[in-house]
Amino acid sequence: MRVITQYQLGGPEVLTILDAPEPRPLPTEVLVRVKAIGLGPLEARLRAGEFPLLHQPPFTLGWDISGVVEEASTGRFKPGDEVFGMPLFPRAANAYAEFVAAPALHLALKPASLSHVEAAALPSVGLTAWQGLVDLAGVTEGDRVLVHGGGGGVGHVAIQIAKSIGAHVIATASASKRKVVEACGADEVIDYTAVDFTDAAGEIDVVLDTIGGDTARRSMEVLRPGGHLVTAVAEDDLELIAECEAAGMRFSAIAVDPDPVALRGLVELVEQRRLRVHVQETFPFERVADAHRLLDAGHLQGKLVLTV
The missing domain is CATH 3.90.180.10 (Medium-chain alcohol dehydrogenases, catalytic domain)
Structure with a gap:
């Protein structure tokens, strides 16, 4: 071969x-x-x-x-x-x-x-999004979810998973990716090149971060008390973890694995035409x-x- x-x-x-x-x-x-x-x-x-x-x-x-x-x-x-x-x-x-x-x-x-x-x-983007939103954050119907990088691999799948649960989804994306993000079902799209997301979003229950750095840190400003910051990229940021805990917020890092239960969950969403x-x-x-x-x-x- x-x-x-x-x-x-x-x-x-x-x-x-x-x-x-x-x-x-x-x-x-x-x-x-x-x-x-x-x-x-x-x-x-x-x-x-x-x-x-x-x-x-x-x-x-x-x-x-x-x-x-x-x-x-x-x-x-x-x-x-x-x-x-x-x-x-x-x-x-x-x-x-x-x-x-x-x-x-x-x-x-x-x-x-x-x-x-x-x-x-x-698989990798779907399992990352599923394990972040479903397994770690436990997103439920009516939650306000902010997805950073909504036009990226993990982000555009995360929007669809959160919408399938019944969440209100806000996504950050550049103007060039707006159509893709809207097609995934985002209720609101924030062009991060033109608007500071901390001014445009608030009272967020769950942030799914695929960007890291300053974006992850500033996400605490839009979380409600007791909100949950879930990151796929800033898992080793000990200072960020400490800041979340000091502010009374939850922090989780995704360590994606080939979980067959989550994989079957993705299959069900595809078959129900709620995920592409x-x-x-x-x-x-x-x-x-x-x-x-x-x-x-x-x-x-x-x-x-x-x-x-």
Whole structure:
């Protein structure tokens, strides 16, 4: 099979396509013939050596996949089933490849309404949003939820999840992403380039932060007493955690994992037509370096996907 690996840390040019043996699935695992691979900003950071999750090269990036079961020793799936998921995270899943061996528990049947490209774009952003809003924050009907980065991968899915629960959703986004954010169902959109969100939002029950830095810190100004700041990017900010606790507010950091219960929750929302993932652009397997250049540039609308 073909696999994309890297032997050194650096820019997109370090990503190399080579031939490798197909992985052999262990008991409780399935072998998936990959059709599409979702890409995320974390992978760009790992490639460049900004975050030592996978230690030193050589390694193969990637977690989000959609494809077809080729071999299965477990009763959960059979050959020919179309599946998707985010297997093994935060351990290496070696998903930038034509075949992936994955625990069956970390996969779900792909909804028929989603293409493989759309399904590959969903797992990491969907699980991050679900675990932040549902598992950690416990958002309920009528809550006022502020989503920072509403046009990004996690943000646009978070808007839809919060709306499916019955929350009133306010999202920050640039003017260029306003249509995408409104299409996701946001009740209010704040153009952060023109308006200070602390002036435009207030009495917020839950903030979902995908930006970090000063945005996360200033979010405390719009939270109601006892409100909840949930972050996907500022988990190590000890000063912020202390400030939240001193102000009588709750703080949670998302450590996303391939939870099968949450994955099934995402599937249900898709099947109910209450959740759709936005794909900004697709790239063939051979153009992975070009895709990573877009990741490095940032400010994406939704997700990027490799097709295999």
